[in-house]
Each structure stands twice: as C-alpha cells, then as structure tokens.
Amino acid sequence: MNAAAAQEFSGAxxxxxxxxxxxxxxxxxxxxxxxxEDINLTLRKGSFTSVIGSSGCGKSTLLKIMAGLIPPxxxxxxxxxxxxxxxxxxxxxxxxxxxxxxxxxxVENIVLPIEIRDGKAAAKQAMGKAHELLDIVGLKGFENVxxxxxSGGMAQRASICRMLITEPAVLLLDEPFSxxxxxxxxxxxxxxxxxxHEQDATAFLVTHSIQEAVILSDEIVVLKPxxxxxxxIVKVDLxxxxxxxxxxxxxxxAIVDYxxxxxxxxxxx
Amino acid sequence: MSDVHNHSxxxxxxxxxxxxxxxxxxxxIDSVPRWLAMTFVFVVFVGTWQSVTSLGLVSPxxxxxxxxxxxxxxxxxxxxxxxxxxxxxxxxTIKEVIYGxxxxxxxxxxxxxxxxxxxxxxxxxMPYLVAIDTMPKVAFAPLFVAWLGFGIESxxxxxxxxxxxxxxxxxAAGLHAADENARMxxxxxxxxxxxxxxxxxxxxxxxxVFTGLKIGAVGVMAGxxxxxxxxxxxxxxxxxxxxxxxxxxPRVFSLILYLSLVGLVVFASVVWTQRKLVFWHKxxxxxxxx
Numbered sequence: 365m366n367a368a369a370a371q372e373f374s375g376a377x378x379x380x381x382x383x384x385x386x387x388x389x390x391x392x393x394x395x396x397x398x399x400x401e402d403i404n405l406t407l408r409k410g411s412f413t414s415v416i417g418s419s420g421c422g423k424s425t426l427l428k429i430m431a432g433l434i435p436p437x438x439x440x441x442x443x444x445x446x447x448x449x450x451x452x453x454x455x456x457x458x459x460x461x462x463x464x465x466x467x468x469x470x471v472e473n474i475v476l477p478i479e480i481r482d483g484k485a486a487a488k489q490a491m492g493k494a495h496e497l498l499d500i501v502g503l504k505g506f507e508n509v510x511x512x513x514x515s516g517g518m519a520q521r522a523s524i525c526r527m528l529i530t531e532p533a534v535l536l537l538d539e540p541f542s543x544x545x546x547x548x549x550x551x552x553x554x555x556x557x558x559x560x561h562e563q564d565a566t567a568f569l570v571t572h573s574i575q576e577a578v579i580l581s582d583e584i585v586v587l588k589p590x591x592x593x594x595x596x597i598v599k600v601d602l603x604x605x606x607x608x609x610x611x612x613x614x615x616x617x618a619i620v621d622y623x624x625x626x627x628x629x630x631x632x633x
Numbered sequence: 634m635s636d637v638h639n640h641s642x643x644x645x646x647x648x649x650x651x652x653x654x655x656x657x658x659x660x661x662i663d664s665v666p667r668w669l670a671m672t673f674v675f676v677v678f679v680g681t682w683q684s685v686t687s688l689g690l691v692s693p694x695x696x697x698x699x700x701x702x703x704x705x706x707x708x709x710x711x712x713x714x715x716x717x718x719x720x721x722x723x724x725x726t727i728k729e730v731i732y733g734x735x736x737x738x739x740x741x742x743x744x745x746x747x748x749x750x751x752x753x754x755x756x757x758x759m760p761y762l763v764a765i766d767t768m769p770k771v772a773f774a775p776l777f778v779a780w781l782g783f784g785i786e787s788x789x790x791x792x793x794x795x796x797x798x799x800x801x802x803x804x805a806a807g808l809h810a811a812d813e814n815a816r817m818x819x820x821x822x823x824x825x826x827x828x829x830x831x832x833x834x835x836x837x838x839x840x841x842v843f844t845g846l847k848i849g850a851v852g853v854m855a856g857x858x859x860x861x862x863x864x865x866x867x868x869x870x871x872x873x874x875x876x877x878x879x880x881x882x883p884r885v886f887s888l889i890l891y892l893s894l895v896g897l898v899v900f901a902s903v904v905w906t907q908r909k910l911v912f913w914h915k916x917x918x919x920x921x922x923x
Contacts, residue, residue: 433820451823463814466913467836480822480832510913 379409382534382566383430388439390425398591399425403439405585405594407534407566412557414569414577415585418627422592423570424538430568431457431536444533453481456532458540462519464511464526471495471507474525481530490529497525500562501555517548524559535560537569541576550608553580557606574620574627579606586626595626697883705883709891719872726869727895729785729857733792734899737849741797742842745804749838750830759805766798771859778864787864792856796849803845807838840914843907850903854896 388403399422407413415423428434430441432448432455441448443455464473474494479487498507501521511519520541527535540556541549557580560567571577577584581600588595600619602610610616662670679699685691686698693701712719747754748762774791781787811834819829835842861870869892876884 431821433817451821453823455821457818457821459814459817461812461814463812463818465815465833465836467911476832477822480819480824480828512913 379411381406382409382444383407383568384442385430386439386442388426388429388441389437390422390429390434391437400429400436401591401593403592403594405597407568409566410564411582412560412567412569412580413583413585414571414581415587416571416574416577416623416627417587417592418589419572421587421589423587425592426587427536427538427568427570431455453530454533455536456527456530456534457536458520458523458527458538460539460543462511462516462523464514464519464522466511469508469510470498470503470514470522473511473522474498474529477526477530494525494529497528498522500559501525516544517552520544520552521555524556528559528563533566535565535567537567539570539572542572549576554606554608556580557604561605574623575611578602578616578619578623579608579611584623586623588626588629595629598623598626694880694882697886701883702886706887706890709884709887713891719869722867722869722872723891723895725785725867726857726861726892729788729792729860729868730853730895730899732785732789733857734796734850734853736789736793737796737800737853738846740793741800741845741849742804744797745801745842745845746808746830748801749805749808750834762798762801766802770795770798770856771863774860774863777860783865785866785868788857788860788866788868791860791864792853795856796853799848799852800842800845803841803843803848804838806845807841808834809838810834810841811837839907839911843903843911846903846907847900850900851896854892854899858892 383406385403385405388400388405389398390400391398403426405413415426417423425434429436430443430448432441432450432452435449443452448455464470465476468476471491471494474497475487475490478490495507498504501524503518503521503525506514506518506522511522514522523540537556541552544552553576556567559565567580569577569580578600579602584598584600586595586598587593598619602613602615602619682696682699686693686696697705709719711717713723714720744754744758744762748759749755771791773794774787777787777790777794781790808830815833815837816829819833824832857868858870858873860866861868862874865871869888873885873888873892876882876888
C-alpha cells in the first residue's frame with residue numbers, strides 16, 4: 365500500500381482536518397542529510413495519531429516542523445487553515461522531560477505559557493483554570509508545591525496541565541512518558557487518553573514503543589529511515605475507551621506484530 | 634497458598650537481631666558533632682603554636698606566642714570599640730571592599746550577560762577577557778595609583794578589577810546552564826529573547842552566578858589590602874604594613890584576624906543572599922561552602 369492510498373483509507377470516518385502536511389521535506393543544510401522526504405499527512409479533529417520509527421528516521425524533525433520550531437526545506441504545514449510559520453498558541457507541546465522550573469510552584473509553572481504570552485496579570489487570572497487542570501490530572505493539593513517535591517510521574521502530570529492551559533487545538537507529544545517506569549507509563553497513557561477524550565483534543569505522539577502507539581492511537585504513521593519517509597499508515601480499530609487489558613488480546617498482538625514487521629523491513633533498507 | 638505458609642515462619646525466624654551477619658558500622662567521625670571536631674582542630678593548632686614558641690624553636694620576633702597575640706587582639710579590639718584610630722582605618726578598608734564589590738558585580742554581571750548571551754560578546758569580547766584574566770592583576774596596582782591617586786579610589790579599582798572576572802565567568806557559565814528542553818519549551822511558548830533571558834536563563838544560572846560572586850568576594854578583600862600595601866592610604870592594610878615594618882608581629886597577627894572577620898562577613902552575606910534567592914538549590918549551597 366503506498367502512502368497516499370493508506371492515508372485515504374485511514375482518514376475517512378473522523379472529523380474535519382486540523383493539521384495538513386503536504387509534500388514536506390527537510391534537508392539539513394550543514395551536512396546535506398535528508399531527514400524527511402515528501403511527507404503527506406492529515407490529522408483530523410479529535411484523532412490520536414502516533415509516529416513510530418527507529419532512531420534517525422526523522423520523527424523528531426517532523427515534530428519540530430509541525431510545532432513551528434524549525435522551517436521545512438520544502439512543502440507546507442497548515443494548522444486550522446493557517447500556515448505554520450513559527451510557534452503558535454494553538455499548539456501544545458510536551459517533551460520527554462517535564463522541565464518544570466524549580467523556582468516556581470506547580471501552579472506557577474502551569475500558568476507560565478500565559479505569563480509569557482499575555483503577561484503577569486493574565487497569568488494570575490489563569491490560576492483558577494490551573495487549579496482545575498491540576499484537579500483533572502489528580503494533583504489536587506499540590507498547587508503550591510515546588511517541583512523538587514514532585515515525583516517523575518507527578519511532574520509529567522503538571523507538565524500536561526501546562527500544555528493544556530492555553531487550550532491548544534493540537535497536542536504534540538514527544539515521547540512524553542518514556543523517562544518514567546513502566547507502571548507509571550501505562551497509567552499515564554490511560555490518563556492521557558482520558559484527557560484527550562475529555563478535551564476532544566487532536567493528538568500527535570512520537571514514540572519508540574509499539575505497544576504505547578497501538579494502545580493510544582487511531583492511526584500509526586510508520587516511518588522508515590534515511591531519508592525519513594512514510595512506510596505505511598496503520599489504522600488501529602480497537603474499540604474506545606482503550607484499557608490496559610486490551611494489550612493481551614490477540615488483535616492487539618497482531619497489530620503490534622504487523623508494525624514490528626514494517627519497522628524491521630525499514631531497517632534493512 | 635501452601636507456599637506462603639511454608640515461607641512465612643522462616644521469615645519470622647531470621648528477623649531477630651542475633652541473625653544479623655553483616656552489621657552496619659557507623660564511623661566514629663560521623664557521631665562527632667561539628668563544633669567538637671572544629672574545637673579539636675583549634676586546640677591542636679594552638680597547642681602546636683604554643684609548644685613551638687615556648688620551646689624556643691622560633692624567635693619571638695618571627696612568631697609571637699598565642700598569649701601575646703591574644704593580648705594584642707584585646708588591645709586592638711578595645712581600640713576598635715572605643716572608636717580609636719584603628720576603627721577609622723578599618724572603616725576605610727570596609728568602604729573599599731563594599732565599593733569595589735559593588736563595582737565588580739555591576740561590571741562583571743553586565744559583561745557576563747554580554748559574553749554569555751550574545752554571539753558578538755562570545756566571539757569578540759570573550760577572548761580579550763580571557764587574556765586579561767590570565768594576567769597577574771596585582772601588577773596593575775601601580776597603574777591604578779598613577780591614574781587615581783593615593784586615596785581609596787585606586788584601592789577600589791584594584792579590588793573591583795580582581796573580583797570582576799570570576800563574576801563574568803560565573804554569569805556567562807550560568808547563562809549556558811539551561812538545557813535544550815528548557816530552551817525548546819520557551820520557544821514553543823513564543824517567548825522573546827528578553828523573556829527567555831530573564832524568566833529562564835538567568836534564574837537557571839543563578840547558582841553559577843553565585844559561585845562567581847563567592848570567588849569575587851574573596852578576591853575583593855585581597856585586592857583592597859594589596860592596593861593599600863602598594864598605594865599607601867589610611868586603611869587597615871597600611872596598619873599591617875607599618876606594624877610589620879616595626880617587627881610588631883603580634884600586631885600583624887591580630888590585625889589579620891580582625892581583617893579576616895570582615896572577609897567572613899562579606900562572604901557570609903553572599904551565601905545568605907544565595908540561600909534566600911536560590912532557595913531551590915539548597916543542598917548545593919551547603920556542600921560548596923562549609
């Protein structure tokens with residue numbers, strides 16, 4: 365199945381397009397490495413998409429271009445009808461590290477994006493919303509705690525709140541829980557699913573873990589490396605809400621095996 | 634289930650003290666309070682000093698006895714407390730230190746930001762700073778005296794000159810301390826360069842800035858006293874110089890001890906400010922200083 369056909373096949377039943385990537389390529393000028401080649405991808409409202417591939421397949425580059433952190437060499441990114449030419453308010457981002465600032469309390473960290481964009485007064489007004497978000501992620505009572513008193517999982521919960529405070533249209537997640545232990549990671553993934561559902565968020569996750577991608581996603585973009593191209597977009601038709609015990613079902617196993625097969629093929633190239 | 638029953642009694646048996654085969658040992662020094670350990674070192678030091686002098690191993694002109702030194706310290710202390718001429722001299726030195734440190738902080742911090750934040754500063758200014766920093770800065774003292782005279786200005790200049798560089802280095806290093814994630818996060822939030830500097834890079838680098846300030850606080854004392862040695866004036870350094878030229882070693886000793894109190898206060902105030910300002914970095918403060 366070629367990339368275009370796969371896209372058509374997978375995108376049909378979901379909402380309106382939010383993100384549209386057309387003929388996206390990225391060549392790093394310094395060493396002429398082609399990181400991405402002709403990426404075409406549409407993310408629809410409320411969908412959860414993962415991108416998976418071996419290291420060096422360009423998935424971080426893809427995420428950075430989508431976030432407006434670096435420009436593409438060719439092609440374009442349209443988000444909610446407007447081309448992405450820099451960081452935007454309607455993009456929420458989360459990284460592997462929680463990166464909470466130790467001189468700010470949990471709630472002050474969460475309103476930081478508001479403080480940066482709209483100033484201190486607006487940040488103060490957003491405090492109420494920050495409290496609500498902390499409640500949603502199960503951190504009620506930790507509002508005025510400093511980050512060095514939070515565990516790794518708690519810190520990531522707080523950074524979810526910081527991502528959500530600006531009410532972004534899309535969530536770009538760069539291996540958000542890969543620094544956590546496996547038990548916490550599974551729990552956080554379920555939490556993430558719940559939050560995405562409640563906020564009707566469109567999410568795009570970069571991950572190394574096939575299981576994680578399958579349990580969370582509607583679609584999985586499999587990238588093959590050098591140069592990074594879309595090998596296939598795999599649709600995951602497990603029912604929602606997903607639960608952790610789905611990970612033991614034959615269907616889950618079959619999808620995981622299929623993706624692993626695609627990735628192995630990619631490695632040979 | 635039967636497994637659990639089989640195991641639990643044996644677990645209970647081994648839970649008693651007699652079965653401990655590898656006992657945790659506590660080192661003696663860990664059970665001694667700090668004040669006691671410090672007193673011990675002090676007693677050994679003074680004891681050695683007393684024996685060296687009372688055995689006549691060293692001439693009393695070179696090394697006075699602890700008792701003589703103590704007597705002189707009491708004399709100097711009285712002079713200071715009653716507002717004698719020594720208090721005036723001490724006050725001059727304190728002013729040199731405070732002005733010198735303030736100047737060093739202002740210049741050092743500004744240069745540090747220039748070098749640490751801008752590509753121009755790093756490319757064009759940093760090499761000169763490194764070159765000047767490798768020079769023996771005390772050698773500039775005669776120049777400062779020629780330019781600024783025998784008053785406190787030349788001492789302030791030397792003190793500031795010596796203390797500036799560690800503050801530049803600390804500030805510049807601090808501005809580079811923020812990791813890639815924090816930078817990327819600020820970029821995604823659409824932060825301006827100024828916002829990134831003030832709200833992220835500077836607070837992140839404060840521990841390094843304070844490391845520079847602490848080295849600078851030591852340097853500023855050295856600079857002020859060296860300036861007084863080489864450029865005259867009416868400060869505490871001049872008193873030391875005069876006492877030394879008169880071979881009044883007990884006086885030299887006690888003046889140095891009082892001077893070190895000033896240095897300690899300057900250093901402690903930097904540490905105190907750091908604890909208030911960089912409250913999230915507590916453990917590091919403790920390890921660095923004491």
